[in-house]
Amino acid sequence: MTRRVWSVLKAGGAIAVATLLVAAGAEVFRTPAQESTPTMGGYEAPVDVDTAGLPGPRQPIFYRHDIHAGQYEIDCRYCHYAAEVSFSPGLPTVASCYGCHVIVGAGNPEVQKVRDAHTNGVPIEWVEVHSLPQFVHFPHMRHVVNAELECQQCHGEIQRMPQVYQFASLKMGWCVSCHERSTYADNPERQVTTDCTACHY
Amino acid sequence: MSAHAGGLLAAFVHVDAATSAIRELKEMGYKDLTVYTPVPNEEVAEAVGHPVSPVRLWTLFGGITGAFLGFLMTIWMSLDYPMIVGGKPIPSWIPYVVIAFELTILFGAGATIAGLIFHAVRDAKPAAFDGRFTDDMIGIFVPCPVERRSAVQQLLQSSGAKEVRVED
């Protein structure tokens, strides 16, 4: 069968199923996660934020992505150092925070927490924001290196977030909606896989 | 019991009496009789003289829709997220026949019921009723204005009605 015949079939089928399953048809044709390109530079993070109103979990330290990534335009991969090589993006070691904060931010109570963590040798227990079920394996490096995606595409405008919250649903339909319409960065001929064992094993 | 226009309600024991009464009433021009029988009875039906019920068309179209949707659904769904199983073609219509068949029956039956309800409700007209009609008696309700009632009652009794009641 050729793709054309299918698309016809698909179209016909789509209508049929829509009529057949009016009830919940919406989700079938759910729109992919909207993209957003980061706009860096000249951004002034608000000085004091109403923490009560912020979305996302409260972290042990009120770390401001909007200041670090937004105002000072520190590259995400400076702290999340493993994103280009590993499944896991990696979390900055307390030492690497301390690297700057030994000088910077004196007097700031939140910064003080980092310093204490370093001096007492007690690791910081961050609350996980983007968590996947254990039966899903998400290779960050493939998306960052090969697919050349911006972090913001899945994580949202991190550089504008005083407190990080989950931007995308991270549900399967969300992954698939992108995969099934994407092709390879280095080979537009080849469609990105929608094979189950790409993530589930 | 006065959701209906006034009229006469006659109860018959004998089927032939009832049928003759129906015929005569129709000759007198009473088209909108309501005849009650405890069981479906062909003589009565014949006397009343309705055409064959259109419900069967509902059945037919229901069935066809079912078959059509059955194939569309199965084929479209297997193409929407294609998966290879056991080296079989992705849309393989042969096994899908089963699904199509079942949906044919399902939709056919559903449509039949729908048709039954639709037509029964549509044809419904207000008329007086007596509990015995579901038991062992045949009932005829003749809606007629007061001035003509005596004539009709006359007719009904002569044709052997067990009792004739005036309903308002």
Next chain:
Amino acid sequence: MATSVSPETTGTELPQPTYGEITRDIAATLGNPSRGYYILFAFVLTVLAGGVIALLYQVRYGMGVAGYTPPVMWGVYITTFVFWVGIAHSGTLISAILYLFRSAWRTAVYRTAEAMTVFAVMTAGLFPLIHVGRLWYAYWLIPYPNQRQLWVNFKSPLLWDVFAVSTYFTVSTLFLIVGLIPDIAAIRDKATGWRKQLYRVTSLGWRGTDYQWRHFTRAYLYLAALATPLVLSVHSVVSWDFAMSIVPGWHATIFAPYFVAGAIYSGVAMVITLTVPLRKVFRMERYVTVRHFENLSKLMLLTGMIVGYAYVVEYFIAWYGGNAFERASFWNRAFGDYWWATWTMIICNGFLPMFLWFRKVRRSIPALFVLALFVNLGMWFERFVIIVVSLSYEYEPYAMGHYTPSWVEWLILSGSFAWFFMWFLLFAKNFPTVSITEVKEIIPMPRRNEASA
């Protein structure tokens, strides 16, 4: 419709009851239940509770609490599923097929059979759920649009089951309800108190008017026409669960007809099992007569012989086909670990029904009752043998194993019977188990000349 029917074919004995008597007698079966009824009902509920507890236990700890022993991955649950689906079939056969064939004698028993069908399917439908490992995800078998954007595999016979069984349930329920409407109306006009309210609602405003009958008769006819191929398809589909696989002893073209015959066979047996006591309790001897039982037993004899023939063919083909695995499998059936199950099945289904050749047996209610019980037992074992015994002796000798059901499975099995009888008891006391309308229908309406003469 059958207008003037001779007493011989009506099956009701002379003197024919009048319409009034019929309504009265049948309405009398409803009324307020006796103490015995409540005791029986309480017992049924207790057994059901046992089954439910067992099921919860299984869901909590996993399928392991059942006796499954790989390679036997299907056991009592699927066996019982097929058993109940089978039971369902004769109901539709008697109510739909015999209706199309205009065989008047069905009128007395078809309502019981039809109710049995519905409740049997309701019972059967539970088992696929009970037997899946992740009951809480069973709804994934339904093709509904979901955020995963995944659909179901329509190539899988299990999917066919989902559709076949649910369709069957819907259609047979509609069929039952439609048939009930005029009767309910009849009772409505006799009943009093809360029952009258119940019937007023459930009779959907039926009055037996000319136009109502006009559409009703048609609709009923077409429903019957649809139910007939359906009933044949459903058990064929169930049989394909097995026939479509490569398991020796399952992979056989004969399965569809074989299963359908078996289904009707077991169904008729169940009808007899139900009607005999019912008739006693409700004093229905006048309507449900020995003649009806004789007809039923003839039907049982016929299907029984088809089943018996299927057994013979199975073994013959296993030998004649020359497939080593097939042969081994069947040898194992007859002489392996499970010989007892196999022989129970062959004796109960193959040999015992042969007694029905004798008119005496056919007309003796007690004999029929006992025989029917044996057939029910035998038919359960038939499914057990086909499913469990075949699986226990497949291709890989190293992986062969022996399965024995656990207490959980026995509890759930008995619970399923309780579930079935619970519904049946409720039905029998609240709705006419003999069709008022159709029994009347085969008795000609009184005519004047008769009266004068």
Next chain:
Amino acid sequence: MTDEMNRRKFLKVLGVTGGGAATLAGCSTDQVEHLIPYLVPNEDQIPGIATYYASTCRECSAGCGVHLRVREGRAVKVEGNPDHPVNRGRLCGRAQASLQGTYNPDRVRQPLARNADGQFDKISWDDALGRVAQAVSSANPDNVWFVTGNEGGSFDRFVDEWLAALGSSHRVVFEPFAHEALRHAARQVFGVDAVPSYRFEDAEYVLSLGADFLETWISPVEQARGFAASHGFHEGMGRYVHVEPRMSMTAMSADEWIAPAPGTEGLLALAMAQVILADGLGRFPTDARRLENTLASYTPDAVAARTEVPAEKILRLAREFAAVPSVALPGGAGTQHPDAHLTAAASLLLNYVAGNVGTTVVFGADQNVAGGSTYTSLRTFQETAVASAPDVLFIHGANPGYATPAAGAAFAAAQQNASLTVSFSRFVDETTAAADLILPDHDPYEQWNDYTPRVGVRSLQQPVMQPVFDTRQTGDVLLEVARQVGGLLARRLAPAGDGATYKDYLQNQWRRVQRDLGDRRPFDEFWREALQRGGVWGESPRRTMRLAASAATLTAPGWSTPEGQFTLIAYPSMSLLDGRGANRPWLQELPDPVTKMTWGSWVEIHPETADGLGIAEGDEVEVTSPDGSIRAPAYLHPGLRPDVVAVPFGQGHTAFGQYATDRGANVYRVLSAQPTEFGGVSHYAAVTVQPTGAHERMAKTEGKRRQLGRGIAQAVTLAAIHEGEAHPFHMAPAAEPPEREEHILEEVAEMQREATEYGPYAYEQTRWGMAIDLSQCTGCSACVVACSAENNVPHVGADQIRHGREMHWIRIERYFEGGENGEPLEARVLPMMCQQCGHAPCEPVCPVYAAYHTPDGLNAQVYNRCVGTRYCSNNCPYKVRYYNWFDMSTPEDPRTFAWPDPMHWLLNPDVTVRSKGVMEKCTFCVQRIRGAQHQAKLEGRALTDGEVVTACQQTCPSNAIVFGNLTDPNSAVAQLAADERGYHVLDGLNTTPAVTYLQKVRNLVEP
């Protein structure tokens, strides 16, 4: 509380991970997980990426080199060290399970001291050290004893030095299987106390006199490699004859199995030597002539009666043996009966006259089989201890309280006499349970140490991760004690220096090693390289041997059992060895390669004998000897002489943790405590066998024992191959697929090309496949454990196994052939895992696509999609799908919980932990495939053949498994798949499996 501390410490290095056994819940992403970053950057620890550290396996004396796969600071898998001369990257099952020792929930988590009412109290290290120091300083140095196992390295020397410094010489080395007979024989024949290395690869004829060289004897992995090279199919493949009253796993690979009268293997060897000498067949050294008189009386006819082996057969064996480079191996139970030293000596003579000594039997590269341990030295200790109560008794790395006759009664008595017993054991085994103080040692993978498996090979151990519990390395403990005791002890240990640790001591030793090797580099460089390689090794030295005078004094070995009794043969368990593996659930659940029994003991009885005694399989029998009796269910083993019963070692523990305690019977109870002439324990005993009337459903994984002519495990004779008749059995003539299928494949291919990256289904690109050469597979089951370790396969316990619910994704099927009406008994093994069928019957029946076919030819199983209808398993002809009957991964159900803390740290983070109600099966290690594909993609290149290695293939000691891309004609697997011996199991079903088996080749005698 201390556990908590440990967990903290662990998490500190854990890096980014949820850790633990998260289970397969729905699709909910809402559990709150915490992320704990590293405190300080750890350059060789990138979250999500595995690091490998070299170390040494200390599960037995073989000392194989290992690589530990470390993820987020926790070791998750053991793999062989490819550079290591002993095992060349391969491992046995015991090594694969060694991490279950590290993460064992029953480890001693901190120092313990016995209180007044005999219970153990938790104490601090300071307290513990104080007590020991106090005891030592107040003790009479000459009354301090130190019992160790085979330490075989610097620690060995360290203990001696420590004792010497203290002024004691009472060092006792105890290793249960110490091969005293071999050493005794070497002394008698060549005058050296050594066990040579056997070079299988150089031998074309292998004659085993009871040696289970593929299971436990000396160095199984190394020998398996050599044996595969010699006996695996190739031009001029070797022949293998096994002589033993019992068919062991090793014997199952034999071309010919000869069951002589018990204890007469040596006699057979002597007769063969006699023939070779008399007929002048061998290439023997001239001085062998001196043996003529000694051997004269052992003509084949003379010994035929006693060995019950026909004379002409002996003659034939002798001729075959002498004709080609050959090797005779004494070992196993055959060298553990009272006359076993003679058997061993006889085999040395046989090797000598056949000219094998120096070629296939190499002295010089002597094996460290037991660190010089003898049973008699332990006896001496026991007697002295009873006479003069020891002040302090140290125990490290040995469990004599279990692994000696009468289940260690004598040692227990001696231990009772000691005023203080200090155990350094990691587990509360029988010996430790009776100790006063427990100072738990680090796990081998947590400590600095080294080991010398054989002369010329020095293997290093390094800590690959933070200690799991509050344990300390015994070396450091002893140094600390020395410091606290002060005085002579402290001063004499000066080389270690003040405040020095055991690591410093070790490095000093290695400075010496560097000097000996004449290495001029700075030490640090040498040390780092050694650590990276896992040790140092060079050409192993050879010594030429000449007969000693005593060689001529050799007499005939023998063994006799009174009328009406049976000969009991107690043999080492392949998985539990002497019982030290008994607390590793993976090993307990690993089916015995011969009987397929798990989780317990059994008594092997010949079916005829069983009939005679009215015993059916599963009946409990009582085996009684003058020294005691044991009870265990009977297993009817056709590969056994009717006058012999056999019982494996390893079970019947009274302590040693939840997995070992009160399971099966300890066969040591029926063995005589009397040392044999060669100073060992006799594993033979004359016993009576009585059914007790009890019966149990046995926890074994085998269904039928015969393959009912279905050609599952196939074999072909070498002769047939030479005549070009290696035609595998086919269920049905291999049929061409009808056109219908062709065009289906076309559509499907087209479909897939558009659908995915990994290439079309019609196999123009990748199709992953496997080839398994049955002529090399020995059934050692290492792959089974490796698979469990890689894929988080849980153990299910004895009860579930009785229900046939074992979970091993790969299983070793064992079928018996022949053995009836005269024809010889043959056993065949076949590793069976998911065949990844092209037309997989399991796929179409799944209602939810949980089982489907990936574009690269994998038969995938999506756990989180599975609803558990189990239809796929019914429809799988190979029965390789395994179902989660219970929840093995959550503690809610203690009956089946497989990962009690800290065992769950062993879980492979790359593989989903399956939960209750889902089907699972072999995935061809899809996580490794995808991992390799990701890596290749990152590096912008294509995958190369052999880049993806499955866990089973990686560990296979005999290199029987090859994995790769079937559609690449140049790949190793594709070429093997095209081999004339190749066949698919049940091919007639047209399932087109991706696994090709190559027939076993039997090198039979030409008739």
